Amino acid sequence: MLSRLAQARAERGWKKARLLHELRAAAARRNETLPKDESLGRTVAAWENQGRAVGDFYRELLCEVYGQSAADLGIAETPAPAPQPQIDCTATATIPQFSKLDSGLVGLLRGQTQSIRLLDRRLGGQSIFEQARAHVDNVERLVRYALPGGHRDAAAAELSQAAALAGWQALDLGNLGEAWRLHEIATAAARESGDGAGLAYARAQQAYVLLDSDRSADAHSLIIAARERLDGPVPNSLVAWLHAAEGEALAALGDRDAAFRALDAADAELPDHADDALPYLMLDAGHLARWRGHCLARLGETSAIDDLDNALDAMGEGNYGRAEVSLRVDLALAHKARGDRTESHLHAQRAADLAGRTGSARQRRRIDELLSA
Structure with a gap:
């Protein structure tokens, strides 16, 4: 074994x-x-x-x-065994200490999730993943031992966001099993809280674990199911995000026309302003241009370069570490498809430098494949 x-x-x-x-x-x-x-x-x-x-x-x-x-x-330091306490056979089992949730505590948990989210965007998962996972464990424990009610529902919704964030970090670090487990926590918590938007987001993001496992058809099915099971009014920004995610899955399947239709649907749904009610959703015209460029590059389309250059200008260097790595890998692929190996290598090298700082095993794998081809 x-x-x-x-x-x-x-x-x-x-x-x-x-x-x-x-x-x-x-x-x-x-x-x-x-x-x-x-x-x-x-x-x-x-x-x-x-x-x-x-x-x-x-x-x-x-x-x-x-x-x-x-x-x-399995390489953690093994602590010395603690002395075993004497068991009092006369003691009776007691119920656990229940959580005392209130709006103030839920607000603090929400603030901590947002702080981790912002650090993750700048630094990448390697620097912040252990903190993110500990935060998930803490919120999950609070929810598990809280009595039913509105505060528990609100904390469960926050657990869903925290777990989805940590799950994406695990995916970026190449730990697919942990990424799947954390997304399962996210979907279960969203379902308990009654947050339909959070459930659709967590389930569709989980599809990226399947994409990275070369199961593009299953990923596409999961994204479709997430969108079709939406119940009640849903923010347009989330609908746009789901269409764009579907476009990426279709691009991975090589279905060019269907991928373009999905991306056009995302553009049609994209609101003029960001939705503050969905802090986990980072999508505007610039981000959608980057997403379209990624799909085009994946399909081998040299027209991706214009979208990606515009997205890079809008993003600004150093503001979004992991996103910039992905964008530059896409630019390297698009320039390679055009036959410009010099420009392709420049973007690939810059992406490799950034991936080393963010610890992105996911992007390092793409870079290795690109440079070795």
């Missing part, structure tokens, strides 16, 4: 040479050097096959490379 560390490498389909390359890249970002491949390879084998303890330095590198916590990789 594979160790958890070996399983993480197997899930990504990496040969040992790929892991050694990623470890060296992570070390270089810290201005550190590693032993020769032969020595480092033996060390990796001892970690994966013999359960040898991983030191602090290498533990940090492995967490960065795989985008997972030390506990997830």
Whole structure:
């Protein structure tokens, strides 16, 4: 049976040479050097096959490379066993401590989610994921032990947003299993709270786990189901977002005409102003242009360049770390399709530099495929 560390490498389909390359890249970002491949390879084998303890330095590198916590990789420091307390057989079971939710506490939770969201947009998931996941655990515990009522519903809605955000970070870090689990929390919490918009958003975003697993048809079906199950009035911005997500799934399937129709539908639904009621939804004309450019680049259309250049100008360098990485990869693909390898390489290199800062395993994979082709 594979160790958890070996399983993480197997899930990504990496040969040992790929892991050694990623470890060296992570070390270089810290201005550190590693032993020769032969020595480092033996060390990796001892970690994966013999359960040898991983030191602090290498533990940090492995967490960065795989985008997972030390506990997830099975390399966390093992604390000394605590003395076992004497069991009082006469004690009776007690009910847990119930949460005391009120509007003020829910507001604080909402503010913390928004702070994590803003940091994530600037820094990427690597810097903030552990905080995001701890926030999800905390809100989930509060909701689980809260009595039914309006405050619990409001906290459940906030749990849905926090879990969807952490799920997207896990996806970006390449941890598809954790991304799926967090989106399951998000959809269940939205369903409990009665937030139809939040449920549709979380379910459709979950489809990206399927897209990254090369299950584009299933992803398309999930997005369609999310939109068709909307109940009651829905903000136009969310309808536009769902159409754009469908367009991306169709582009992944290679259905050019249907993808264009979905993107046109998104443009038709896009409101003039952002909807403050949906803080998790970042969509305006500039973002939609970037989305259209991504779909065009995925379809091999050189016309993507104009949309992507306009989106890059509107975004501004350094304001949205992960989004800029994705946009520049798309520009590299579009310039490559046009035959301009010099410009393609420039954007790919810039994307690689940014991906190293944000820890985006998802975008690093696209960059590696682009540069190796």
